[in-house]
Amino acid sequence: MPHHRSDVLDRAISLLDRGGLASLTMRRLGTELEVQPSAIYHHFESKQVLLAAVADEILARGARPRTAVEWPDRLREICVELRQAMLACTDGADVVATVWAFGLGASAPVADLEKVLTDAGAPDELVAVASRTLVHYVFGHAFEEQTARQAVRLGAVERSLESLPDFDLGLDLVIDGLRARLA
Amino acid sequence: MPHHRSDVLDRAISLLDRGGLASLTMRRLGTELEVQPSAIYHHFESKQVLLAAVADEILARGARPRTAVEWPDRLREICVELRQAMLACTDGADVVATVWAFGLGASAPVADLEKVLTDAGAPDELVAVASRTLVHYVFGHAFEEQTARQAVRLGAVERSLESLPDFDLGLDLVIDGLRARLA
Incomplete structure (x- = not known):
């Protein structure tokens, strides 16, 4: 795989932060990372699973x-x-x-x-x-x-x-x- | 105009209830009512104004x-x-x-x-x-x-x-x- 799971997650959060929830699609994430959507599904089996990882990362980044x-x-x-x-x-x-x-x-x-x-x-x-x-x-x-x-x-x-x-x-x-x- | 404001609002709520918020677009509402989107804008100047009327109607229907x-x-x-x-x-x-x-x-x-x-x-x-x-x-x-x-x-x-x-x-x-x- 050309990307680690954490790279995909970072890019997903960056996409979300720039364009909001409507802009966070598996297709667009693939385009950003210059991979096929299947490469995203290798790390995150569904949009829901990706979204869950994004939510947990948002919370982890806010930890004080x-x-x-x-x-x-x-x-x-x-x-x-x-x-x-x-x-x-x-x-x-x-x-x-x-x-x-x-x-x-x-x-x-x-x-x-x-x-x-x-x-x-x-x-x-x-x-x-x-x-x-x-x-x-x-x-x-x-x-x-x-x-x-x-x-x-x-x-x-x-x-x-x-x-x-x-x-x-x-x-x-x-x-x-x-x-x-x-x- | 072929439709009253209340007809457009009724249809918007029906569309929302069947398909959720993502399905409620001015274009789809026009298709449902068999009118151009401009006919919708005659009653509701923007998507936000339509959404506001939908929210108030949801609350009015729930009045007890x-x-x-x-x-x-x-x-x-x-x-x-x-x-x-x-x-x-x-x-x-x-x-x-x-x-x-x-x-x-x-x-x-x-x-x-x-x-x-x-x-x-x-x-x-x-x-x-x-x-x-x-x-x-x-x-x-x-x-x-x-x-x-x-x-x-x-x-x-x-x-x-x-x-x-x-x-x-x-x-x-x-x-x-x-x-x-x-x-």
Whole structure:
């Protein structure tokens, strides 16, 4: 093979970042790498598998040292990192949320949230509900912010970006709900 | 014009529901209605404007009588209605969340949530934060559920739909956070 798996993945992310999700096709990736699409399928057996690897790489590139000690701060740290990782790549929120929904990847943030909640003594059902509620909030917020910023940048719509809601304040609201349960 | 605006909108929603967001193009809509794309543009000046009308119609079709009295129940009623309206049409969550992010429509649920929170005596900043936090949670949850169900139905992925998180429990968590602020 003329390319390593990591080269194909790098190029896929570069294609995504330049042109968005619609531009990320196996055919176009082959053209970029000057190989037949079959050479891509050698590394990634389907578009879904490629997308899952892209999502996990977006999250890996966004990894930051974790320093928080208390559980509310640890949850915040994970959610902020997830949001920033998704916002760092065009259509990153869409890709990560889609791969998570497919059940094919992007599972690290939920696993990390679950661990913090378990460490904090939350019962199993609350661990499951709270980790997913936090992730759904982060996905929903990041999708709005990214879609709005990209559309304004392309001149596709005119909306005030100042009306984007504050991420941290909404996150605190969810964490307060959790605090009431864990008290 | 051979068609009323409402006919074009009906057909656009039917096209969306049958083939998903990727199938909803001005060209295909013209073919379905047996008119030139220019006839569509007579009613909807752009794809974004059409999409905004589609999102508002999806929400209008999902409208249910509101009977709740207490503010937590009134918030729940609005969020449940929003979720069900989006899930009732293929890619409904994606369309509604995108139109909301564009700032072009789908604003009724947020306005309704804001009114309930104002009635409950929440200060302005909390009204803005909480209404958007609730909507982001609903969007995030509905996007996962709809993407997962559609992908499984198409045979595109295999994931257990039983692992889909309970919507009401997550919603209660956010409302508990709000309750702590309003107490």
